[in-house]
Amino acid sequence: MDSDAIKGHLTGPVIRRLSEYLLILDKLIIEEKEVVSSRELANNYGNNASQVRQDMFHLHHTGAQSHGYETRELRAAIADALGLNVYKRLAILGVGNLGRAIAMHVPFEDYGMKLVAAFDIDKNLSGSSISGVPVYHTDNIQKVIKKEEILLTALCVPAEVAQQSANQVISAGVCGILNYSRTRLKVPKHVAVHYEQIICSFMQLSCQVQHKKS
Amino acid sequence: MDSDAIKGHLTGPVIRRLSEYLLILDKLIIEEKEVVSSRELANNYGNNASQVRQDMFHLHHTGAQSHGYETRELRAAIADALGLNVYKRLAILGVGNLGRAIAMHVPFEDYGMKLVAAFDIDKNLSGSSISGVPVYHTDNIQKVIKKEEILLTALCVPAEVAQQSANQVISAGVCGILNYSRTRLKVPKHVAVHYEQIICSFMQLSCQVQHKKS
């Protein structure tokens, strides 16, 4: 397969946009729209048609006629390029409000992931389930991660225990962490960490709003 | 004040990094570290010293001696540049798990914002409070937003009602929206929208992990 070679060339910004196009396409598909032009897609996303076409170019997606892209075909091409056809097994650490929100409302199955476990330090939660997934006590992190062959983890624990939790899941084989805890993590080079500092998004918004006014 | 002129020149990527530096500095300050070098800050954030110094340059922050930056001074300079000294009043729409998580765990007060209201369509929640903030029924959005002079809103409602909710808050005067609902919004030009598509962050992580392996 040369799709691996293609994927290897996608840069961060392109990957991000492709994933956002995917959501837009899914909405269009539900609306039974069969064809979409680069211009329409750009209007939806908020960029310009040139960039959309450039992104398709990176994707090597040539299945387009000269009157737009087939929504379903494009959806499949993007999903393939992002590797969503190879299901990734996922765990959530911390079943507070945030962990719960993610477990319950993020449609992992539609986008190449499968939530298979959740962990919490609260013993009252052990043995319960959320969104059809068992909640384990944090004592069992290593054992369950290995047994369930979990690759990705969302860290929704307090900052104080985040590094320790990260260490545990990494030593059990996790190689991708989405970090919602308000702290920077030290991890080995083979592990990818994405930081989702909610407060930083608020600051960014706040800062931009202010300029518009003045 | 020329601080406005400075702020106007900060670009998106710079603003984002500055806000992240702020969190790192706060950690260092708690640890009673009084001076930090561009190299140390870069190690914490995960970029390089050159970029850190370039960011300080954009900030016009010259208060540095030739053996590092005073953590407290730098903290203040960044907060000033980001406009965090002018408190922004904030509301959360949707008190589900996500809205609750944000209300309870995001330290707005430390970063120039003040949460003053929450809204939910569930009448059982009306009149209750969360994190010391009253929860109103969505029928009162316009009235309360105006009365409380709310500028920013976090949208934590289901996709189906997101556009409608956005319309309401915008017409009441909100000019910045942090959108956690899985949908694109159509808004007038004077309104800033930041998209936080959680599923897209997972896809990005998943995609990158895959390449590291192959």
Added chain:
DNA sequence: TAGATTGTTAATCGATTAACAATC
């Protein structure tokens, strides 16, 4: 055919990194 829209290259723009003299 005329019109719409793509695929692709080239031009522009902006962001990151490197380099180094100046400073304490």
Added chain:
DNA sequence: TAGATTGTTAATCGATTAACAATC
């Protein structure tokens, strides 16, 4: 002084935008 580290300019790199021939 020697060493560490900044401030700032220049060089590099990458991402976005523009342009337009090719296609249906």
